[in-house]
Amino acid sequence: MSETDQLVYFPENSDNHLQHQAEQQLAESLYDLGLTLANQESPEEIQEAQKKQLINLRNLLKTRKWTLISGHFSLSESEVALLAVVYLFQLEPDLLSAYAGLNWYERGPGVSAERVLSLIPGAHDSDLPAMKTGLLMPDSPLIQAGLLICHDPVNPLSQSLTVSGPFFARMGYQAPTGDQSRNIPDANSWLIRESDAVNPASRAMFTEHFRQPVLRLGLNQISSSESDEILSFVHAILENQLMSDINQTEEPTGQVDERENNPPEPYRLWMVHSSPQTKDEAIMLQQACLDAALHSIPADLAICWPSLWQDSLNSDILRRFVWYLIHHDKVLLFCEPYHRGEEEDRDSVWVEEITHRVAISDYDLSCSAPQRASGWLALFQQANLIHPDQHDACVLAERYPLSAPEMQWVFEKQHAQNKDSLDALQKACLQHIHSGTQHHGLATFVIPRLTLSDMILPAGILEAIEELLARINHRDAIRTLLPTSSFGLHALLWGPPGTGKSMAAEAMAGELCLPLYKVNLANVASKWIGETEKHLAQLFERAESQHAVLLFDEADAIFAKRSEVESSHDRHANLGVSFLLQRMETYQGILLLSTNFKSNIDDAFLRRFTSVIEFGLPDKALRHQLWHQVWPDTFRLSPDLDMDYLIAEFELSPSQIYNIAERACLFAMMNGETGIHQSQIAKALKCELDKQSSGFMAARHIAGWQTPVPTKSQ
Structure with missing residues (x-):
């Protein structure tokens, strides 16, 4: 149990004894007063009984626990006295019997409002309706804070009053044990006590925000897309605020004032992590916050309530409770900013009341x-x-x-x-x-496994890619020297299928250690009618927030030279292209488009690219490197393999060479061998060329090169 909890529950015998003694004396005087009224004693005897009851009530309010409650909730003498009387009738139900015959509505479950108002200081100097207006109306601090429960608001004076469950439990003598000192009984689904650990990253990142004072009487709004980041920031700013409070306990002259004996307590931070959907749930949340405040005494309470605006707009109970918290100087309130909903008319009055009558401090957690x-x-x-x-x-x-x-x-x-x-x-x-990352059908998220060292590229292509990477690595310096330069980078990769365009995009992402999104524009083109534009917008936002590399494959499916519009589908497609063009131009990261035919791309669009890189079929020297590096270490090439003929006669793409090598290895494994023979490569080569219907001439080239596969006996 923490030191703060000990102060709340007062386990010291002296405090327990004084409070218990004062409660007994007040209970006796209340009972005697009830009997005096029931027996219709003389006015002098009634006045004497009332005087004794008020003296004992004031003595109870002087005990340490009631003094702290009064100060922490900023209660007036009448308010704390009313609360004490209702609490005592609830603590000693037999007291009701002394007043049962005085009127018809003293039947419970608690004491009537009219009876309580007659037992507190000032009751006989004012008329009851005026007191009732101040103490029992919905805007009363006792009602707003959830300390007092009114069971029949329609009949204000005859209604039964009780104190709330958390308040009644916390005013007892038994200290909590174990986790009860940290968690709220029966309300863990609404409120969680957060640890006091401060993230050093938050402390360092938001130093500038700490110069902005935290509002005690108002709302502290935090703009962030991550609830965890909001909570981390609140921890850091509360730590800074505590240090500021401690420094303020010393006078400028170096003299230490009387507060040095009672230095500021660390703030107790609680997180609202569920939104109530019903009236009963709203009451549960209110009571959970009350319990948190009681746990925090004498420290100030900090509540991180991200959905405060929406929750209060949906509940009159929470609306009044939020209004109370905003005006309570022992509570620091943190929430997300208000976002106007569909029911603007209903929202406008409450929102206008808050924004025009309450101080609001805004913190934006978007980071550079x-x-x-x-x-x-x-x-x-x-x-x-x-x-x-x-x-x-x-x-x-x-x-x-x-x-x-x-x-x-x-x-x-x-x-x-x-x-x-x-x-x-x-x-x-x-x-x-x-x-x-949440995935959808328009794009595939890829964690790069390749870098440029994994590829065999012509010097020209390699130089062009390295230039693109240099633009990214030095773009801050470039922007400083050339402020009008674009922050994003757009490049077109074009060439025959299988020449390494997609692999180069992945290798670029791998060099920069950035995520890669692969988007097939052929799929996009067939889905313009419907939700595709919205999904594309979400994709761009997600990729930009992650600094990802965007690769749009088969770009000619969207950006080809278009003829006149002939159908509604064409009109939708053109609208989609316009949106995509606009969003691509504003993209702040690396955007790559690949196509097999540059001639299919609209010339106006080509001028928008930073670089246009052609991926052609590899020459003989590159094919030599590819053929000799493609084989796994576990396989060996046969000595009689005529690799020079294969390299010279077959102009294959890198993708085709990889496919042939993979199939040849498979044929070797099927034979239980680790050696790669010429006939196996020939068979794999034929399978690959058959995909393109290469025909009779390709078959003759292969037949002239192929040799029989040696048998195991040989």
């Missing part, structure tokens, strides 16, 4: 690369690492737009396995992005 670099560096420094260093932090920040909690999760997982090098962290970031 330098901020993320500060977060990564803070994680490295906390782990006392020299490497990775600041340069590595900048690389990670530039390529992976992770939130502070995501950064911490990736780093701690890798560090625990001693895999915290830059390369290992990049791979872990890629895997994390992949695990959190």
Whole structure:
């Protein structure tokens, strides 16, 4: 049990004894007053009984627990007195018997509102209706906070009153045990007590935000797409606020004021993680927050309630409760900004009341690369690492737009396995992005397995790709020197099928350690009518948020030279192309298009590309490299294999060479062999050329080259 919980429940014998004694004395005087009224004693005797009851009530309110309750909830004397009287009638139900015959509605389940109002200070100096208006109306702090339960609001004076369950339980003497001091009984589905750990990445990334004061009497709105990031930020800003509170306990002269003996307590942070759907659920959430406040005394309460606006708009109970929390200086309230819904007329009055009468502080958690670099560096420094260093932090920040909690999760997982090098962290970031990505039919998410070192490319193509990579690696410097230059990069890869266009796109993503989205535009073209445009917009947003490489395959299916519109399908397709063109131009990452025929692409569109790279069939020298590097280490080539003839006579693409080698290995395995013979390659070659209906001449070339397969006896 924490020190704060001990203060709430007062396990010290002296406090328990004083409160118990005061409660007994008040109960006795209340019972005596009830009998005096029931027996219709003289006015002097009634007045004396009332005086004794009020003295005992004030004595109870002076005990430590009731003093803290009054101060923490900012209750007036009348409010805390009313609460104490209702609580005592609930604690000692036999008291009701002394008042049962005085009127018809003293029947329970609690004491009547009229009776309670007659037993608190000032009751005999004011008329009851005026007091009732101030203490029992829906805007009363007792009702808004959920401390007091009115069982029949239609009949305000004759209604029965009880204190709420959490308040009644917390005013007892028995301290909670085990997890009860951290969790709210029967309300864990609504509210969770968050740990006090602060993410060092959040602390480093949002330093500028800490200069903005946290509002006590108002709303602190946090803009972020990630609830975990909101919570991480709240932890960091509460830590900063606590340090500010501690510093304020010292006067400018260096003199320490009286608050030094009672330094500020750490904030108690609770997270609302479910939205109520019914009135009963709204009451449960209200009571859970009340219980959290009681747990927090004497520390201030912080509530992170992302869906506060929507929840309060859907419930009158929560609307009043939120209004109370906003105006309670012991509560710090954090939520997401208001987003106007469909029912604007219903929302407008409540929203206008809040936005015009309440102070609102806005925090935007969208981060720049330098901020993320500060977060990564803070994680490295906390782990006392020299490497990775600041340069590595900048690389990670530039390529992976992770939130502070995501950064911490990736780093701690890798560090625990001693895999915290830059390369290992990049791979872990890629895997994390992949695990959190929702896939749909328009694109395939790929974690790159290739780099340029895995490919055999002509010098011209390799040079062009390296130029593209350099543009990405140095684009910040380029933007500094040439402010009007585009931040995105668009390139067209064109050439016959199987020449390595898709592999080159994956290798570029692999060189940069970025995710790759492959989009088949032939599929897109057949689905323009319907939801495709919306899905494409979502794809661009997701890819841009992940700094992904976008590869649009078979680009001529969409961007081919078009004839006049002849059907409604053509009109929809043209609208789709216009949208796609517009979105491509504003894409801030790497966008690649591949096609088999550059001549099919509209000339106006070709001018939009940063680079246009032709992938032709490999020449004899490249085919020599491809044929000699394609074989697995577990297989050996037969000495009598005439590889020079194969290389010279068959102008094959890299993809075809790979397919032939794979099939030849399969034929060897079927024969139980590890050697690759010429006849096996010839058979695989014929199968590959048959796909293109190469015909009689190809068969004659193969027949002239093929030799029999040696038998096992040979």
